[in-house]
Amino acid sequence: MTQVLESDLDAFRASFPGHVITAPEGAAYNSARSLWNGCFDHYPAVIARCFGPADVAAAIAFARQQGLEISVRGGGHSFSGVSAADGSLMIDLSQLREVIVDPVARRASCGGGATGADLDAACQEHGLAVTSGTVSHTGVAGLTLGGGFGWLSRTMGLSIDNLAAAEVVLADGRCVRASEEDHPDLFWALRGGGGNFGVVTKFEYRLQPIGPEVHVALFFWSLDRSVEALRLCRDASVDLPRGASSIIAGGLSAPPAPFVPEQYHLAPGNALIVAGFSSAEQHKRLIDPIRAALPPLFEFVTPMPYTALQQMLDDSAPWGIHAYDKSLYLDDLSNEAIDVVAKHLPHKNSPMSFMPIFPMGGAYRDVEDSATAFGGSRTARFNFDIAAIAPNAELLAADRAWARALWDALRPHANESAGYVNLMSEYEEDRIRSTYGPAKYDRLARIKADYDPDNVFHLNANIKPAPTG
The missing domain is CATH 3.30.43.10 (Uridine Diphospho-n-acetylenolpyruvylglucosamine Reductase, domain 2)
Structure with a gap:
């Protein structure tokens, strides 16, 4: 040292x-x-x-x-x-949290140390939003540079799909603006290539009207009905319109919340959360068939502020928790893959561990694979996040083994070993290469050689500079 x-x-x-x-x-x-x-x-x-x-x-x-x-x-x-x-x-970068919104141009300038909550609050003052994750104390920098899934991914695409420009400090000390017009190769790489190319001190996002009120439904089924529930969640999610989004929460332990009957507090099960960004009537038309197809143990259906939706899952990932994550993409959530999930869910140990599945469609799939450096196929339909989360290291150790076993069992149903870089605890080189694929990885390596030839920024999902000469 x-x-x-x-x-x-x-x-x-x-x-x-x-x-x-x-x-x-x-x-x-x-x-x-x-x-x-x-x-x-x-x-x-x-x-x-x-x-x-x-x-x-x-x-x-x-x-x-x-x-x-x-x-x-x-x-x-x-x-x-x-x-x-x-x-x-x-x-x-914790002091760089200022967010400036231009409501006429529908643009937001956001400091590199801001959190999703900072960005959401500033934009919602004008009834605007950009895709900014599902846990509000996540930093916008890491979220965006890795891609940026969120509740608005079907409506607006990823965070990177709404990035207009970035202010970047390079390894040689230069501060440059990266956009489609300025340093376009760097701008391409920043949209999914992580922190490999410099320190981003400012992000400029395009915004769209969202909220201030949205509509949310949570349905919860017991673990012994996992196969039925997960098939229903799959079918309901892939058919959602662009004005709605969902998360399938496999193995979720029911929270001790006021809307949960006391006898179900911390009981493991499966949940579907459906968020609607249009009218209450449209949302009702989406959720009524779900309730009818498989009556849940309990449900929570309510309008709420968009900022409350953005904070809804914060308690599932509190600051200081012990966490380990494995991620993979599936083109299809087949009945066979659901059987694998249903078999493994009962074996988790921590009540905080669960497996959120992010159905991907709508605006997410509008973008060509080659348009950004995002490490994931735009044709994949499901992003699996196997999240081992525990209050202490001992309990996490048990669920780390659970997460790895479930990931291994799902591999035959997945797109090789590719995964979402923001949901990786380990950055094995072969997984990074698989995630980006040969063409993207080689292009990223060439850009890395141009902007950071000495690999100064390597504490990340590292892209090694391509050899020069």
Whole structure:
């Protein structure tokens, strides 16, 4: 591990426009290095809290001069825990949370440290929105750079499909604007290629009118009816119009919420959540057949603010929880795949572990595979997220084995070993290559060689620079 001389650190602290934080500062240091995933407890050598692109450039220059690895913390919400690293210089973007909305142009400018909640709140002041995930304390930077699934994916596509431009600080310290007109190759790579190419300090999104009121229905069935329930959820989800979206929550433990009968609190089962972005009447027409086809143990049907929908799943992934994730794509949720899922769901150990399935269609499938660097097929119909989540390391260890076993059992039904990079706990090189496919991976590697030939930004789902010469 590289040691930083105290004199060099003092000189950096004196010249750095932002705020330098090191271990002797105690509470401030521990707060700054904290991550959402409690599995990780990393100790950076230096934390550079940045207030703008000039601060980021200075931090990169100091890290490279000192031979320090660079970690980048936007929202600190990754399953992989790479937002911080032992002995690294951690670039802390937590102060870059400003969101400026132009309601006439329907554009939002969003700082690289903002969360989904920051973005949602600012946009909803004008009745606008952009796809921004399903857990509101997720950082927009990691979400967007990896693709960006959310409740609006059928209506608007992924977050990257609505990205108009990005402000990026490169490994050599330059700050550039990436868009279809400026650095278009970099802009292509940023839309799905993760944090491989630089530190994004600002995102510019295109917005659409959404809300402020949306309609939500949650149906819950017992675990012993998994096959019937999951088949119904599949059939109901693939036929949804663009003005609606769904999540199939396999193995979900019923929350101890007021709308859940007490006898079902924490009981494992399967749920379907259907969100509607048009009228109450349209939503009713969508959900009535679901209820009739297989009466649920309980249901929750209500209008709510769009921001409440965005926060609805926050309690399923609280800050500091221990989490491990495996992801894969399926072109079809066949009866055979459902049988595999139904067989494995009863063997989870933690009541927090579950398997959200994101049906993909509508605007998501409008975009050509080659249009962005997104690591996933636009023709795939289901994104599986096998989420082992537990309050402590011991319980997580048991469900890590459960998640791996279920993932292995689903592999024969999946698109090779490809998965959504934002839902990966481990970045094995063969999985990264499989996720992007040969053509995209090779193009990303060439762009990486142009913008980060020394692989300065490698604490991520890493794309190694293509050889030059």
